[in-house]
Amino acid sequence: MSEVSPTGLTVVDEVEGGGRTLVFTSRLFMAANTTLQLSLLFAFLYLRANNFGGMWHPSGIGTPPQVLAIISLVFPVITLLALWAVWNAVSKARVSNAVSGLLWLALVAAVLTGAVRILLMYQFNWELDSAGTYAAISTLWYAVMLGEFILVGLWLLSLVMGHVRGTDRLSASHARAILDQWAYITGVSIVVYLLVQYVK
Amino acid sequence: MRSRIWLLVGGVVVFGVLVGFFVTRFLNPVPPQIAATTTSNTLQGRPVVDFNLTTVAAVGTAGQGNGEHPNWVGYLPTTYLKVPAGSVVHMTIDQEDGQTGLRNEYFGLVRGTINDQMTVDGKVMGALDPSLAAHTFTIPDLGVSVPLEGVADNAPANAMIVVQFNFVVPNKPGLFRWQCFVPCAAGTLYGNGGPMQTLGYMAGELQVG
Amino acid sequence: MRNRRTAIRTVVIVWFILAVGGDVALAFGPIPPGQASDLASSESMTILLLAEIGWPIFSAVLAALFFTMVVNRMVPPTEEPSAAALRGNTRAQTAWIAGTLVVVLSLAVYGTVALAIDQPGAGVPTQASALAMPTSTSQPLEVQVIAQQWWFTYRYPTYGGIETPQLVLPVNQKIEFNVTSLDVVHSFWFYALGVKADAVPLNDNVVTATPTKIGTYRIQCAELCGLWHGNMADNTAMVVSPSDFAAWIQQETTLDAPIMKYLLPYSHTYEPSPTIYGS
């Protein structure tokens, strides 16, 4: 509603940040997350560069098997593509059953992502306090990424449930926000994969 | 308004009680301090006083913490010692703990005792093979440092090594910290955590006067 | 003070007296850490310079604050400033920023130069040549500071690598302190010589300084290192004449005789043993 105030301007009832706020905040979290990732990157490179006491990569410490590592990247990419398709459909207001199907696909792939990454975390054959820092930082980093995949995955779950149960139809901005997030952490996990596999 | 005042007073009282609890329980828990037993004989014209300490691998319930850390290594009965000023301390340590080895081999040297010597099971020594050390008795500010040989692993049960030495304490009263320089706190980083950093186990105070 | 102009003049004069008086006082007062070594004197030089520059600016800002807060009440301005003047003044702002920028830049340049000249430590260790007996006093005599929980010990590699619990240095001889730690992070602080260097395990932190005053000084740990950090200090560090130093080395060598065969060969860092988690 609107009236005219003494200054001749329109008086509004409430500003609705709404969708804009959502997308914006999703990017803010990426920015904050970047600091976290850079800290881990710094730790990784710093420990590798110094290699105190030759304990960066002691003999007997393995790297995760290539196949598993790659599989762990395939699933998030599937989710990513599904989410992109969802966003594409929703933003063009073509909300159909296809959207629900895509959402389910994304969710399943996300769950598999988590499962595979848990497997991945235990692929270094190391003893606790003699493993050196390569295994340590890699495991920690995997754990952090797992945590982020789980958080965004839960968010995805809530969207899916809200959508399929019709309590909360998926909005374009929602789709966009989660698409951004998932794209970001997928990108980061690819970088981590490259580091852990090839910068050992 | 009166009710609010009472509320405030109550709050103040509760806060005061909490603070008092903190002060009495944590700020400076008064430890049981043992005083040296005075003797008749003298050395270098100074009265000689005796101490008898025992080092054990696990203090059990006898330690300072009232059994808080039963498995911690420590000196018994306590590490809070009191000696009269200007006296000669004749220290006897029953060493029951096993060998750990020194981090800094230099502390295998006996320093600051009379003639820079110690008596281990009757034989006089000026230094100890650092790898055999179980603990040291060191008062940095007095320059006193004595390594304590550990019981060999293959030794019979409750075997012990008796280490004796004399050192002079200043004529001026004061509080001197003493500690062990062997990384004997098993399971902590560099063996210097836990008992090494908790008063009453491997850290203590020598009160002079 | 009915007249605004006199008020302003008074404030300026007061500030001027304060500034000059303070600077003069500083110039004559003793500036820490004193003159006991070349490093110490260069540090007190820097501190003095910063104080000399800082004090007039400091007092000027204070005077300005006092003026704007108080004088306006005692002698109100006669004419009201324009609305524009109330909201900012580009020239004043530019001038202020430029001024502060110049001061800061010059300070940074000075600091960098001073740093380049007397390398106040945390530098890279010199080559093994330092291990050789110095032929001249300008050649560094290497002294290793070993920090451990909770005592400093010292090794003299040029004198057979003897280790001592007390630090004694020959006067007017360039000393290269090689600071390392056996466990956690400590910091070796020889206040009188202006020497401060963190002792980090498996790291060799080097400071060079030439003690110039014979005397007895205090050494302490300047980085929180655990239970006895507060007691990790020693009042008996000495700077002595070369002859006394030779005598002292002689005496320490005999004292250390029983332990020498057990000491590790001298090195800039020492691997922990047996394990990092105790036995």
Add this chain to the structure above:
Amino acid sequence: MSTPPTLARRLSEWGLLLGVIGAVIGFIIGFAVGTHAIPYSFGEDNSLGSDPGILLGYALSVVGFLGGMGFLNYPIGRLFGAKRPSEEDNAYLHGEGGGLSRYFRMTTDHKVIGLQYLVMILAFLFVGGLGAMFIRTELLTPSPTVANAQSYLTLVGLHSTLMIFMASAAIIGPFGNYFVPIMIGTRNMAFPRLEALTFWLLPPAGLILLSTVFLGGFTTGWTGYAPLADQNVLGMDSYLIAFALIGMSIGLSGVNMIATIMTKRAPGLPLTRMPIFVWSVLVTSFLGALAAPALIAAVLMEVFDRSYQTTFFVPAGGGSPYLWENLFWFFGHPEVYIFVVPAFGLVMEMLPVFTRRPLWGYRVAVGGMVGIGLLSFVVWQHHLFVSGLAPSLRPFYMFSTELISVPTGIIYLVALGTLWRARTRFTVPMLFIFGFFFNFLIGGFTGVFLSDVPSDFTLHASYFVQAHFHYTIMGGEVFALLAAIVYYLPKMTGRTMDTKLLRFQFWAVFITFNGTFISLISVGILGMPRRVISYAAYLQPLNISATVFAYGLGLSMALFLGILLWEVVIKQRVAARNPWESLGVEWQVPTPVPTFNFDRVPVAWSLPYDYDTGKPAADFGPAVPAFSGA
């Protein structure tokens, strides 16, 4: 609104109680799992438990606490695709209908949260201050007396860490949360539940930190340097968990504030016309959101080190103490600007009110604060000048550090410009503002000595440093906090504590504060290192004077609290609606502020400092009672 209250609503009436129960349950579960299920080969000789047990126990106890408070209802509901909460539920959650109970449960009203913050901050401030009193008492003599070496270090750690917790939210917490939404003309934060969360992380953090005394304390001070932290007893774990919680709180509130300010401003309010305080909050929020994650990362590694026996910070295991020092100070230096930038904003917000002048040089002021924010990310290694790390980088960090005094100087220019030719009203807040500028000036100039490498070699890690940051944090931020309390209480509570006695209190706190820390500056110059329980005998006279002044400081701070409690809580002296005759928007809305701030969102904004024309900042539209009498 006659609908029967839902179960969730009934439960949340008892939120706090349920939270405590949840915390206990969470701790028991976590402790059991951590102690028995996690492979752990050292520290087992400790009857109090093992590191994994304590760490997991604390972590889950926080989750349990929040769950009990009802923070999980909404997210869990969403997970199962439940309906969004009804209007009534949201209104209730927002604390509609008032009542004291709002303050003891999860409430999404930013005004309630602001007051909750204020109380919690004061609690931290005064408990931490008590620690300072103990420390000063101990330092009366060169050798241990009232404390022993062990409890003294724990005392130092508790005092410093509590005060850091306090300082990192002291102004942005109470006043940021309370006034930013009003100042930008919105009815609520962008994420009200998140806002509530950022507050309710504080009480657990404080309690967990204090619980360290039952676990043997920690000896690292607030910087938690490794590998000493790896070596510490269980008390270290409570430090780590508590600091992690504070880090999350800082980061999340930062994100929330940015989102609110950037996307929920009223129409007609461009960034260029926001009140200067909102700008300072914006800058601070960016610092918090971008810096805190570095702390989280560092704490994560330390937790792994202590519970999982990795060796991130243990040289012999391939790690490095420098790693902790770098990560910690990369967070730690922006952190100190998280303390002071909001103080700058508040002070510049109050200056025009008492000078009856527009803020002079609004744009440079904003520029200055943004500049501080940017620079604060590239100065952290000045904490490591003597650490032996990368000596060749020192000139750069010396330069960037000294450069930061330029934007800081701008704040002084703006203050001078605003005061210029103004007939300043010397109200109590104005006195504290004066104190702020005086103290912060000393803090700034002492900082120059520390930023210069050669002089830092003498002053680093000495009491000079300690006095320096007390001048900036206590003398700067806390003085601004006191000013803001006196200034804003009439708005926040409708009551005032502005009395004659308060003027005396200001002079008391001002003089004793300077007495204390000038003594400590000289102690530092004469060579006394920080955090020592024993010191050289020749330093005793100065320490005694510091202690005596410190007692005075403690008493005068207690007097402030006394006046606050007496006037506001007990006598409840009613305040005028706009006692300072401010033109700021926050003073145009009625007191107490309606639950949803405005019945209409105001438009037609000008800079809120047009004291020369007397034109208020906002137009509340036709016939809004709040507007009358402004």
